[in-house]
Amino acid sequence: MAEIVSLREGIAELVHDGDTVALEGFTHLIPFAAGQEIIRQGRRDLTLIRMTPDVIYDQLIGAGCVRKLVFSWGGNPGVGSLHRFRDAVQNGWPVPLEIEEHSHAGMAARYVAGASGLPFAVLRGYAGTDLVEHTATIRTVTCPFTGEVLTAVPPVNPDVTVIHAQRADRRGTVQLWGISGVQKEAVLSARRSLVTVEEIVDELTPVPGAVVLPSWVVSAVAEVPGGAKPSYAQGYYDRDNAAYQDWDPISRDRDTFTRWLAERLGVPVGIPS
Amino acid sequence: MTVDPAWSADEMMTIAAARSLTDRSACFVGIGLPSTAANLARRTHAPDLVLVYESGTLGSKPDRLPLSIGDGMLAETADAVISVPEVFSYWLQPGRIDVGFLSAAQIDRYANINTTVIGADYHNPKVRLPGAGGAPEIAASCREVIVVVRQSKRTFVERVDFVTSVGYGRGPGDRERLGLRGRGPVRVITDLGILEPNSATCALTLVAVHPGVSVDRVRENIGWDLAVSPHLTTTSPPTEAELGALRGLTDPEGVR
Numbered sequence: 001m002a003e004i005v006s007l008r009e010g011i012a013e014l015v016h017d018g019d020t021v022a023l024e025g026f027t028h029l030i031p032f033a034a035g036q037e038i039i040r041q042g043r044r045d046l047t048l049i050r051m052t053p054d055v056i057y058d059q060l061i062g063a064g065c066v067r068k069l070v071f072s073w074g075g076n077p078g079v080g081s082l083h084r085f086r087d088a089v090q091n092g093w094p095v096p097l098e099i100e101e102h103s104h105a106g107m108a109a110r111y112v113a114g115a116s117g118l119p120f121a122v123l124r125g126y127a128g129t130d131l132v133e134h135t136a137t138i139r140t141v142t143c144p145f146t147g148e149v150l151t152a153v154p155p156v157n158p159d160v161t162v163i164h165a166q167r168a169d170r171r172g173t174v175q176l177w178g179i180s181g182v183q184k185e186a187v188l189s190a191r192r193s194l195v196t197v198e199e200i201v202d203e204l205t206p207v208p209g210a211v212v213l214p215s216w217v218v219s220a221v222a223e224v225p226g227g228a229k230p231s232y233a234q235g236y237y238d239r240d241n242a243a244y245q246d247w248d249p250i251s252r253d254r255d256t257f258t259r260w261l262a263e264r265l266g267v268p269v270g271i272p273s
Numbered sequence: 274m275t276v277d278p279a280w281s282a283d284e285m286m287t288i289a290a291a292r293s294l295t296d297r298s299a300c301f302v303g304i305g306l307p308s309t310a311a312n313l314a315r316r317t318h319a320p321d322l323v324l325v326y327e328s329g330t331l332g333s334k335p336d337r338l339p340l341s342i343g344d345g346m347l348a349e350t351a352d353a354v355i356s357v358p359e360v361f362s363y364w365l366q367p368g369r370i371d372v373g374f375l376s377a378a379q380i381d382r383y384a385n386i387n388t389t390v391i392g393a394d395y396h397n398p399k400v401r402l403p404g405a406g407g408a409p410e411i412a413a414s415c416r417e418v419i420v421v422v423r424q425s426k427r428t429f430v431e432r433v434d435f436v437t438s439v440g441y442g443r444g445p446g447d448r449e450r451l452g453l454r455g456r457g458p459v460r461v462i463t464d465l466g467i468l469e470p471n472s473a474t475c476a477l478t479l480v481a482v483h484p485g486v487s488v489d490r491v492r493e494n495i496g497w498d499l500a501v502s503p504h505l506t507t508t509s510p511p512t513e514a515e516l517g518a519l520r521g522l523t524d525p526e527g528v529r
Binding site: 180 | 389397406435436442453454
């Protein structure tokens with residue numbers, strides 16, 4: 001049964017230094033507030049997993065929380081590159097960043113394997129690409145029925161997955177709808193999970209196409225209205241495209257970024273390095 | 274409203290790319306130039322083009338250009354919204370998508386695409402790019418691939434620094450050897466002209482120049498000794514209808 005907690009308690013109890021953490025969301029319902037709470041609480045040496053690390057991962061990387069990133073596309077959607085991510089990969093600032101790089105098809109398959117309790121996933125993928133040479137977690141497997149050689153990737157099983165959803169009931173059953181990405185698999189593949197929601201309600205009325213995560217597969221639920229901003233929560237608020245564009249100049253420069261960290265998240269200047 | 278008939282090289286590129294899409298086909302759309310062209314095609318000659326975005330929206334019918342592949346409008350106007358694992362395993366992998374529409378940071382003679390790193394050392398890159406996303410499997414599994422990218426020597430290189438998505442590998446027979454089931458890139462549309470793979474060598478060959486562009490200018494902006502088709506044509510200039518529809522998408526307020 002999920003515990004109803006505050007965001008601060010949820011991060012303090014569930015996300016520890018050195019953990020492997022997935023904060024998932026495919027453009028929609030990105031758990032920004034939870035990611036920023038991880039920065040505020042000063043977590044270090046995290047291995048972050050995400051198909052589409054975007055602005056919140058740029059913030060976590062720039063704040064020095066991250067040792068390793070497992071991903072398939074790291075960018076500011078519709079805007080361009082992630083400058084803190086780039087600076088970490090190219091210059092090791094504020095700390096060196098190890099990367100494990102996949103394609104979307106491969107990462108999605110890894111989450112499905114993780115959620116399914118399987119030791120690997122099989123797909124037609126990566127053949128002929130240079131990813132095979134640089135990523136140790138891309139191998140081949142021979143089909144026992146046809147003899148065909150296919151690609152195998154291991155599961156991801158995060159210590160903790162964090163997602164944002166539209167709502168939950170008081171027992172902690174979670175309901176989310178619209179673009180649902182890989183969030184169901186991310187929660188089911190994880191040892192622990194924290195879900196932030198727009199609102200906690202007495203009763204979850206059915207919504208067409210909604211993903212429902214029963215209370216007993218979720219560790220904790222925190223009510224955080226606006227917790228996905230500047231991404232969006234369908235039915236609650238729209239994507240703040242200007243905020244994504246504004247991130248580009250803030251993140252280009254270490255000093256501008258450090259000032260942003262201090263002003264917006266109260267992280268003392270100098271902490272990242 | 275009258276349409277200013279003067280057009281830019283970028284507009285010509287997007288319009289030429291849109292013309293390459295066939296009505297009632299299913300198109301896997303990357304963000305940026307491909308998304309603009311695919312949405313333009315829907316507003317001109319291909320109203321029933323099926324747009325598939327990797328965020329899991331099948332048959333999106335946006336009334337303006339999305340900034341990202343997961344804008345709410347894409348879900349609200351879709352025939353179906355599915356999970357991301359389902360997009361790749363049920364829809365892309367078995368070859369259900371007709372056309373994959375990609376862009377590139379680097380592209381080479383054999384239409385291999387790099388969106389990963391610039392520089393020879395993967396671990397110490399000159400420029401770290403966003404990475405693969407859906408592209409490797411889009412390039413492998415769609416029935417065919419169309420690439421739209423602005424032309425320069427920096428982008429069109431003899432050999433890409435990193436093969437993120439396979440075009441024709443090192444030449445004829447490589448796709449079959451690798452077990453890639455789609456045909457691969459059938460056309461590369463730039464702001465200067467159109468390239469297609471030679472049927473014997475698989476090397477990209479200039480088949481059309483856009484109006485006002487010389488073959489020399491195309492060659493000056495490409496990093497290898499470009500072959501020119503004996504049947505070289507000139508792209509038809511944008512029509513007023515195409516320009517009007519494009520500007521309605523990219524500049525709905527009419528600021529231009």
